[in-house]
Amino acid sequence: DGGITQSPKYLFRKEGQNVTLSCEQNLNHDAMYWYRQDPGQGLRLIYYSQIVNDFQKGDIAEGYSVSREKKESFPLTVTSAQKNPTAFYLCASSTSSGGSEQYFGPGTRLTVT
Amino acid sequence: GENVEQHPSTLSVQEGDSAVIKCTYSDSASNYFPWYKQELGKRPQLIIDIRSNVGEKKDQRIAVTLNKTAKHFSLHITETQPEDSAVYFCAADPGGYQKVTFGTGTKLQVIP
Numbered sequence: 001d002g003g004i005t006q007s008p009k010y011l012f013r014k015e016g017q018n019v020t021l022s023c024e025q026n027l028n029h030d031a032m033y034w035y036r037q038d039p040g041q042g043l044r045l046i047y048y049s050q051i052v053n054d055f056q057k058g059d060i061a062e063g064y065s066v067s068r069e070k071k072e073s074f075p076l077t078v079t080s081a082q083k084n085p086t087a088f089y090l091c092a093s094s095t096s097s098g099g100s101e102q103y104f105g106p107g108t109r110l111t112v113t
Numbered sequence: 114g115e116n117v118e119q120h121p122s123t124l125s126v127q128e129g130d131s132a133v134i135k136c137t138y139s140d141s142a143s144n145y146f147p148w149y150k151q152e153l154g155k156r157p158q159l160i161i162d163i164r165s166n167v168g169e170k171k172d173q174r175i176a177v178t179l180n181k182t183a184k185h186f187s188l189h190i191t192e193t194q195p196e197d198s199a200v201y202f203c204a205a206d207p208g209g210y211q212k213v214t215f216g217t218g219t220k221l222q223v224i225p
Contacts, residue, residue, distance in 0.1 A: 033213075040122070042202060042217035043157070050210050058212055059114075090156065098208035099145035099164070104156040 003027050006091050006105035013085075013112050021076045021108045023091030032074035033092040033102065036060060043090065049074055078110065085112045115140040117205050119216025126193050127224050134219045136203035137185040143205040146179060146186045151218075152199045160201075161188070193223045 004025040013019045023032065034046040045058030049068040063082025068074055074093075078085045088109050092102040116139040126132050136146075144165040149157035163170045163177045163186065170177050174193075179186040190197055203216040 035215075040217065042119070043215040045212055045214075048212055056210075056212070098210065099206055101147060101159045101162065102149075102213070104158070106156050 004091065004093055004103050004105040006089075006108050008108060009106065011108055011110045013110070015112055016080045017112075018080060019078050019085075019110065019112075021078065021089055021091075021110070023074045023076065023105055024072055025074075025093045025103070025105075026072060027093055027103060028071070029093035029095055029103070030071065031094045031098075032068070033094075034058075034064070034066065034074070034076045035090045035092065037088040037090055037107075046076065046089075078112075085110060115143060115205055115207065115212075115214040117203060117214045117216045119203050119219060121219060122217065123220045123222070125222045125224060128193060128195060130193055132188075132190045132193055132197070132221055132223075134188045134201055134203070134221070135185060136187070136205075136216050137183075138205040138214075139184065140205065140207060141181075141184065142207040142211070144208055145206040146177070147204050147206065148177060148188050149202045149204070149215075150199045151202065157202060190221075193221075195223050195225050197221060198223045 007022045033048040035043040047066040049055035065077045090107045091105040094100045094102045119136045147162035150160045151157040174191045176189040200218045206213040
């Protein structure tokens with residue numbers, strides 16, 4: 001299960017608090033992604049980054065923010081503006097060319113009460 | 114943007130039977146179509162993929178077919194086994210710097 005890691009596995013927060021999810025990869029991949037997984041809704045793209053210091057919004061970026069200061073790291077912050085943050089979050093990486101396999105991390109389950 | 118529809122959402126088959134999952138996509142620019150398997154409590158993993166210049170690809174009991182004209186592609190699993198039970202996701206990828214779009218998933222149950 002090496003290559004791409006996420007921490008923590010479970011995260012609990014109170015409403016109104018920002019929380020940052022960690023994603024690290026040692027695959028030397030240029031591209032990294034954040035997905036949200038809810039039952040029956042598949043994998044929805046939050047943000048993606050093709051290169052250091054650059055990232056694009058996905059389909060559900062509102063209430064989330066990211067940074068890509070290092071090739072290996074792509075942290076996701078869930079802000080208090082996200083109306084329904086409780087979900088399973090998956091990070092992934094791939095080679096930069098597009099049209100290639102995505103390698104997923106083990107995921108972080110976030111619960112906000 | 115790209116829209117990927119996946120059917121059925123759930124599928125139950127008897128062990129040894131075949132299973133077929135179908136996906137349609139809307140963007141003709143998509144040229145890479147991977148399939149991922151997610152077992153309960155685990156991360157999605159690629160099981161097979163196909164590129165737009167190929168019509169069919171097989172890997173042991175798994176095959177994928179692509180019809181570019183109709184914009185649909187399918188996953189075929191033959192001689193199903195209990196360990197095939199999982200959620201399967203299709204995806205459409207236009208390559209370059211464009212985002213990948215996933216289907217909503219199919220929960221496959223193989224009944225022993």
